[in-house]
Amino acid sequence: MPAARNRFLTRFGVSCAGCSGWAASHQTAVNRLRSLCRWNPRSKPRPNNGYCGASMKFFDLLTLIWSNLSRRKGRVALTAIGVIIGTAAVVLLVSLGVGLQQNAESQLGGIGDLTRIMVYPGYSEGPVISTGPGGGPSTTTPLNQAAIDSIAAIPGVTAVIPQDYLQTWAIIRVGRLEGGSQIMGIGTEDLSQLGVTADQGELLLSRGTVIVGSQVANSFYDPRARPGQEPPPPPDLYDQTLNIELVKYAEDGTEIRKKTRARVVGVLAEFKDEPDWSIYMPMSDLDGYNAWVTGQRVDRDKNGYNTLIVKVGSVDEVLDVADQITAMGFQAWSPQSFVEGISSFYLVLQMAFGSMGAIALLVAAIGIANTMTMAILERTREIGLMKAVGANNRHVLAIFLGEAAGIGFLGGLGGVLISWGLGQVLNVLVLSYMAGQAVETGGLPPTVAVVTPVWLPLSALIFATLMGLVSGLYPALNAATLAPMTALKYE
Structure with missing residues (x-):
């Protein structure tokens, strides 16, 4: 197996002296490249494009990204927890602000003729x-x-x-x-x-x-x-x-x-x-x-x-x-001017609530950048092998950006689901409590405590994914610009 590997790499002018310790990593990379680039080890190198070139398929790229994330479940989960907390905080706090606004507007709905x-x-x-x-x-x-x-x-x-x-x-x-x-x-x-x-x-x-x-x-x-x-x-x-x-x-x-x-x-x-x-x-x-x-x-x-x-x-x-x-x-x-003033107040409140959750997302973004940086250091030889068999900078960049975006997407999805569940629990608890208070005071009970507009979870999910993408941009660029010879010799 080492001799075959050396002959394989020699075709590309790469020396593998002293690299017997990473045979498993070599085989893993080869298998991934076969999936990613439709690579056949016995075929001749394709001019200019190497073995990958224009034959890369988007679905295969997603499969490779998912495979990489699945191999590091613990690290991915710990990194995604920060995104989950931040996304859940943003969605839940903004939903609370929307609920407060709707309750206020429903109370003001009987203020009189708005015209x-x-x-x-x-x-x-x-x-x-x-x-x-x-x-x-x-x-x-x-x-x-x-x-x-x-x-x-x-x-x-x-x-x-x-x-x-x-x-x-x-x-x-x-x-x-x-x-x-x-x-x-x-x-x-x-x-x-x-x-x-x-x-x-x-x-x-x-x-x-x-x-x-x-x-x-x-x-x-x-x-x-x-x-x-x-x-x-x-x-x-x-x-x-x-x-x-x-x-x-x-x-x-x-x-x-x-x-x-x-x-x-x-x-x-x-x-x-x-x-x-x-x-x-x-x-x-x-x-x-x-x-x-x-x-x-x-x-x-x-x-x-x-x-x-x-x-x-x-x-x-x-x-x-x-x-x-x-x-x-x-x-x-006019009553309408009062309603407009209330709406403006709650809009500012929603922005303040959203900013509080955004702080957690910022911390999560730093965590994603750190995780991707460490992953690239650990997979430097793998990156060199991928480039040696034909992967270009664009392919490597796409793989690592996809992994960073995947962490953001998974964290965003988890945060949206958790915020929805907590919102339902809060609606039940708060409304039952406020209904009892309304009976004692003779006031009107609130109609809802937490309201999640359709656009909010979708926006939060997209934002979390983009945040992961941006956080992984610098590490991915470093990975894409690694020289194959330097990467293969990395200890």
Whole structure:
């Protein structure tokens, strides 16, 4: 066998003196090359391309890479553990961030109509009019008819509805029950423009009528009830006549009261926002009550309205419209802007979680580079033999890069599977705990704790593979550039 080996290597001008100690390694390399390059030891060398050349098959390359990894199961497993930990940490932490975001957005899903923008008067500091501290008096940009017309002209705006509040305290009575809710004047006869729906009755207002929110009935109580007595059930307010008593105080502190009535023509469906606790009446009725409270006529052109409700055609246009309103000198707020802020916060949180896992992947990358460097040192003679029988630099580079990428792929696959299993366990444990907490506190339980988007495990697997590939690049280049004679003589 040594003589045959020496004759075989002599055909390529390679001396094998003193290399009897690696006959098994020689035979292993020959067998691999036969698989890799369709090599026949009895054939003549192919010009330029040696025995490999263009006949290398991709499937055979994968087979050779798998064979090399299988021969070093312990080392590969220990190296892959670092990739497993890093990948599992990235996937699990980012999934936790996505779950937190979805829970927050589901809680905010009932915040109200996302196409509404609430507009308030703008405030600015006046010029300095004295040498004393501070600036001049603050001035406001009123929400008058001119402001309404300007905002209505913004592209995407479908309606601009003025709204104002009763400027005093009111006692509302239905039979023996008393209640108190926010009384608001609205500048439209059709409340459907607000995006609300009716649970009972209609949404059309006229003089002397009101429409009440879904929670207004819950504010009523029996003032004659004895302590400890069970409270009465909420009254059915639809088609009831509300006895409204307005209260104001004279300059000397004397209490003055004014009684009026209004018929309930509609009860709103639950809106999960301000309309649920409000009583809406025509703006003309509210102006009459406020004139009685203040003792002077309401001048809307000068003082404007307290609030404008701006309806936008689609959610995608809300933030742009709000920016344009702000540029006009008004204050604008929308539930959509709050949702966007929450989304931005959780996006940063996901990036922070992912960075924590990426640190573990960086450590794993160093481990792969170290493992491949040691493997090349141990297989230097094997590399020389491969080149002696026709393998070129590209083939050697492909083999060792493939092994490094294989370690990254196996570690990434293990990390994805482990993170999925841990995610399922966390969902069961966290949701059961939070459901119990929600029962005790009366809150809403979270719908999910860990959410893994489809793109996340796929991206993590690809990233782990590429990380292994990059980590093995330097050792593989060193292996590919080894001179055959030097490699065969390596001790």
